[in-house]
Amino acid sequence: xxxxxxxxxxxxxxxxxxxxxxxxxxxxxxxxxxxxxxxxxxxxxxxxxxxxxxxxxxxxxxxxxxxxxxxxxxxxxxxxxxxxxxxxxxxxxxxxxxxxxxxxxxxxxxxxxxxxxxxxxxxxxxxxxxxxxxxxxxxxxxxxxxxxxxxxxxxxxxxxxxxxxxxxxxxxxxxxxxxxxxxxxxxxxxxxxxxxxxxxxxxxxxxxxxxxxxxxxxxxxxxxxxxxxxxxxxxxxxxxxxxxxxxxxxxxxxxxxxxxxxxxxxxxxxxxxxxxxxxxxxxxxxxxxxxxxxxxxxxxxxxxxxxxxxxxxxxxxxxxxxxxxxxxxxxxxxxxxxxxxxxxxxxxxxxxxxxxxxxxxxxxxxxxxxxxxxxxxxxxxxxxxxxxxxxxxxxxxxxxxxxxxxxxxxxxxxxxxxxxxxxxxxxxxxxxxxxxxxxxxxxxxxxxxxxxxxxxxxxxxxxxxxxxxxxxxxxxxxxxxxxxxxxxxxxxxxxxxxxxx
Ligand code: SF4
Ligand code: SF4
Ligand code: SF4
Ligand code: SF4
Numbered sequence: 001x002x003x004x005x006x007x008x009x010x011x012x013x014x015x016x017x018x019x020x021x022x023x024x025x026x027x028x029x030x031x032x033x034x035x036x037x038x039x040x041x042x043x044x045x046x047x048x049x050x051x052x053x054x055x056x057x058x059x060x061x062x063x064x065x066x067x068x069x070x071x072x073x074x075x076x077x078x079x080x081x082x083x084x085x086x087x088x089x090x091x092x093x094x095x096x097x098x099x100x101x102x103x104x105x106x107x108x109x110x111x112x113x114x115x116x117x118x119x120x121x122x123x124x125x126x127x128x129x130x131x132x133x134x135x136x137x138x139x140x141x142x143x144x145x146x147x148x149x150x151x152x153x154x155x156x157x158x159x160x161x162x163x164x165x166x167x168x169x170x171x172x173x174x175x176x177x178x179x180x181x182x183x184x185x186x187x188x189x190x191x192x193x194x195x196x197x198x199x200x201x202x203x204x205x206x207x208x209x210x211x212x213x214x215x216x217x218x219x220x221x222x223x224x225x226x227x228x229x230x231x232x233x234x235x236x237x238x239x240x241x242x243x244x245x246x247x248x249x250x251x252x253x254x255x256x257x258x259x260x261x262x263x264x265x266x267x268x269x270x271x272x273x274x275x276x277x278x279x280x281x282x283x284x285x286x287x288x289x290x291x292x293x294x295x296x297x298x299x300x301x302x303x304x305x306x307x308x309x310x311x312x313x314x315x316x317x318x319x320x321x322x323x324x325x326x327x328x329x330x331x332x333x334x335x336x337x338x339x340x341x342x343x344x345x346x347x348x349x350x351x352x353x354x355x356x357x358x359x360x361x362x363x364x365x366x367x368x369x370x371x372x373x374x375x376x377x378x379x380x381x382x383x384x385x386x387x388x389x390x391x392x393x394x395x396x397x398x399x400x401x402x403x404x405x406x407x408x409x410x411x412x413x414x415x416x417x418x419x420x421x422x423x424x425x426x427x428x429x430x431x432x433x434x435x436x437x438x439x440x441x442x443x444x445x446x447x448x449x450x451x452x453x454x455x456x457x458x459x460x461x462x463x464x465x466x467x468x469x470x471x472x473x474x475x476x477x478x479x480x481x482x483x484x485x486x487x488x489x490x491x492x493x494x495x496x497x498x499x500x501x
Pocket of ligand 1: 319
């Protein structure tokens with residue numbers, strides 16, 4: 001009676017957990033938000049997508065991936081033989097145990113009356129296979145210490161639950177004929193561990209047993225013509241498909257930055273876990289957010305992680321969407337003005353004009369906020385002059401040339417950014433020649449706070465046309481660096497003030 005109740009309890013928790021997870025795949029969004037892709041649209045598109053694959057030539061691809069990558073895990077074998085052996089031992093052993101043991105009353109004993117032997121060698125062999133797999137996993141993590149193979153709490157729980165299930169199961173089989181008392185103790189432990197594992201499955205790494213094959217299959221049949229609703233759903237589902245194998249982190253081209261800065265979110269395998277929380281609107285804290293933002297901003301879109309991921313997760317698109325999610329939801333820190341801007345420009349057609357512009361204007365707003373800006377037509381006061389600023393602004397030899405400017409306005413005349421606006425001063429605050437003169441006067445706020453500085457394309461036209469040899473573009477570059485440092489200091493100060501409050 002107690003056992004039956006425990007079984008039903010575990011099944012209920014398992015069912016609710018699974019339902020909750022699957023509902024999340026259709027509820028949450030990552031990246032550019034499209035209000036037309038409601039939950040019902042996404043569910044309908046998923047059903048239609050599945051049916052259209054089943055009744056099309058893509059079914060052959062699906063079967064091929066199912067056999068090669070899901071059943072025989074060929075993608076793993078090509079990368080690392082030891083890992084493949086480990087995975088196959090656990091996978092094959094557990095599959096056998098599930099059908100021949102956990103479901104024996106439903107499947108096997110109904111087919112073979114005399115199946116239940118006094119001492120079942122099949123169970124011992126499959127149990128030992130899983131145990132050998134777990135031993136290899138522990139060896140890799142704790143003895144071999146594969147570089148960047150991080151072990152989080154979830155990995156440890158899964159290994160412990162599996163080990164308890166297996167060891168108690170083997171002990172049960174071995175004591176079956178010799179001691180009923182011991183057999184019963186091991187049976188209780190075994191049963192309880194199985195129930196804990198079953199209830200915990202949807203919330204743990206165990207879930208990848210379902211989600212990794214789903215991710216592999218979905219990525220094999222989806223392409224650029226797939227319904228955008230299905231792309232959204234797949235991307236959220238992929239967050240649950242990660243096995244935390246850390247393959248991606250071993251090959252990440254910016255992984256070294258994680259060792260130096262000490263931010264584990266730079267590693268893709270660690271970032272994905274935080275991202276999962278962030279996408280589901282769970283609280284990750286100011287520090288967690290800063291770490292996540294730093295991680296996704298330093299990513300170079302090199303794609304090395306995507307090609308190596310054994311779960312078939314399209315990590316390149318995931319990182320792009322993660323950055324877009326952060327940009328659309330929060331005020332962008334100066335860090336967003338990274339090589340990502342270029343990649344984002346390439347994806348411009350996928351967003352509305354407002355979605356594209358908003359984060360960039362937020363970034364400019366954040367960067368110029370610490371400085372007092374002048375409105376059009378206002379007489380710029382010449383004082384107080386900041387001679388200290390003049391000294392610090394001259395970071396390299398070339399930038400001292402601002403002193404040679406005689407305000408001929410050539411730089412502003414040739415500037416394509418200035419030429420782009422009907423009323424440039426309204427849009428840009430100050431024109432290039434005015435920034436150079438502000439620097440000459442030591443007007444820090446004017447030089448660092450002008451939007452022109454942030455709209456500059458670094459085309460070098462101004463510098464090439466300056467009759468006085470003023471290194472206009474180089475000066476702008478250094479002013480921008482100074483402004484970023486000041487903006488960061490000011491946001492850090494605001495942060496500590498609000499924390500103190
Ligand atoms: S795309 Fe980004 S996360 Fe992936 S390997 Fe390259 S730098 Fe690392
Ligand atoms: S994202 Fe892929 S490669 Fe990286 S840890 Fe997860 S499953 Fe492994
Ligand atoms: S072109 Fe040179 S000299 Fe003329 S305003 Fe610009 S910086 Fe000054
Ligand atoms: S480098 Fe910047 S300021 Fe100079 S011409 Fe080009 S866009 Fe204008």
